[in-house]
Amino acid sequence: MSKNTLYDKVWDHHKVTTLPNGQDQLFVGLHLIHEVTSPQAFGMLRERDIEVARPDLTHATVDHIVPTDDRDRPFKNEAAEEMMAELEENARKAGIQFDDPTTGNQGIVHVIGPEQGLTQPGMTIVCGDSHTSTHGAFGALAFGIGTSQIRDVLATQTIAMDKKKVRKIEVTGELGEGVTAKDIILTIIRKLGTDGGVGYVYEYAGEAIESLGMEGRMSICNMSIEGGARAGYVNPDETTYKWLKETDEFKDDPERFDELKAYWESIKSDDDADYDDVVTIDGSAIEPVVTWGTTPGQGIGISEPIPEPESLAADKQETARRAQEHMRVTPGETMAGYDIDVAFLGSCTNARLPDLRAAAEIVKGRQVDDSVRAMVVPGSQRVKAAAEQEGLDEIFTEAGFDWRDAGCSMCLGMNDDQLVGDEACASSSNRNFVGRQGSKDGRTVLMSPLMVAAAAVTGEVTDVRELPKVEVEQ
């Protein structure tokens, strides 16, 4: 059993009691809600005549169904408009702050929490969305929950949970050129499996993690769930504090910052903490990773051959065969040269400012390949504005990218941004399941934003490290 880890300490601080059903009741520090999973929970509260317990600790945004082009109300899609209107009404009645698109603060729920400073170390954070694990990058305990649990949290600001085991994943060494946080997490999932994390939370540590900025840490924690772990976190450090200091929450309140910093320091895992498991990965050996199949665990280094199904564990062979058939890839070959029809730069994994900056760097002075439709969907309105301030939008649009408004977009195709037919998509998102991007025959290849940029300009999966430099006149 783990002891003195951040997970243990934050759990203990938030534990209200042990329930008669054996679960622990935990206080929830921040409840994020969006339009798809919250309305039914509000409905259940109404059925029981219960009020929202802590609207002040609840925060709403709209991301899944929101259009990324024409956002005039009412939305053209009737179901989308209904969901939006329902969230507006629920938030207004309960007194919950709602960052709708008119505020300039709207965006994917896992982008806006951190950028506004709502997400803080040592908090418990929940949201009816499995990628809530993202917020763990700040040393928060953050997990996705189901609709009945949303009801629980709205009604009581607490949640009933079973305690998990803690696995420390240490990524040592320095990352090579062209290798990003996304490649680290795809490597971890490939090594430990998409169900390797079931029953665990992941603590990410080691030099390669600590030297990442907050955005990179978020990309890693984001995909904990693809590795089967319901939550993942990084212990807070100076990088974390520097980010927080500049957010809305603290920039005008240094006193509160100092006061809370003492708490944040206290909840870090002790040097001699006990873990249920420790895994070490050599970060310097990681190369850009792309997926060849239809689960996030089916990834390989860009220079490695696609595996023969027979070479895999017995229980993985059948899914591998089906995946290879769907993706139309040939074992023995590498993924380099795989034709791409769509390039999607977006999602809560990789649509923050440094992601867009790094991709723009590649795109600058180049053109999107004729066979590709390429789009950038910034993670939030603030990311979009900051990128425009730097002129990134011009770099992208001059190259032939579509520059859109913030939302989940083609990550899950719940709005109009979808793959068509059997289109292949180079995607910076987190899930490559069959049908995920809106077409049941669509083919998704997951990769870092750098690699998406490279694929967009060449029309095929490309090792970004081999792309010749272009001289751009300043």
Add this chain to the structure above:
Amino acid sequence: MSTDEIPSVKQVSGSGIPVRGNDIDTDQIIPARFMKVVTFDGLGEFAFFDLRFDDEDNEKDHPFNEPQYQDANVLVVNANFGCGSSREHAPQALMRWGIDAVIGESFAEIFAGNCLALGIPTVTADTETIEELQSWVEENPDGDIDIDVAAETVTYGEKSVDVTVNEAQRKALVDGIWDTTALMKSNTESIAKTAESLPYVESA
């Protein structure tokens, strides 16, 4: 601590409805397109929708369409019922159609958990027992079925058979502690105390 508000579910009685077939997934129970909605309220009428209606909305053969089962509240199914997507819309649709308990060979874990959150027991028995019960229901659509959750028996006609209710589920149902909202709401004072002890939480 008072948990009086949560009804304990020791027994469920009523007439049955058989839905035969293994691996009936949640997509069949409630197709994904009915999820772009803001409440669970009207979901009952969409239960098994694509199995009940063809593309032109004509009724197909399905027990949920048959008049003799319209008052049934005990669903009798086969193996691995409720597999696939974890959507809570599935048990919600069944409950809102009128189902209070499900008897089957086996259930997908998340589905069973979602049922429990609604106070719906998912009771299991072997293949033979289930098939016999399904046939009996077909012959006796008005016949009473009594599920005794605590004693783990199902009684119908002249017969009483042993069934299994997962231990944690049985305890939760019988002790009336399956509704976590009510369970946790009764701890108001401790919740306030915990909130107060957290340096980042300002008082409401």
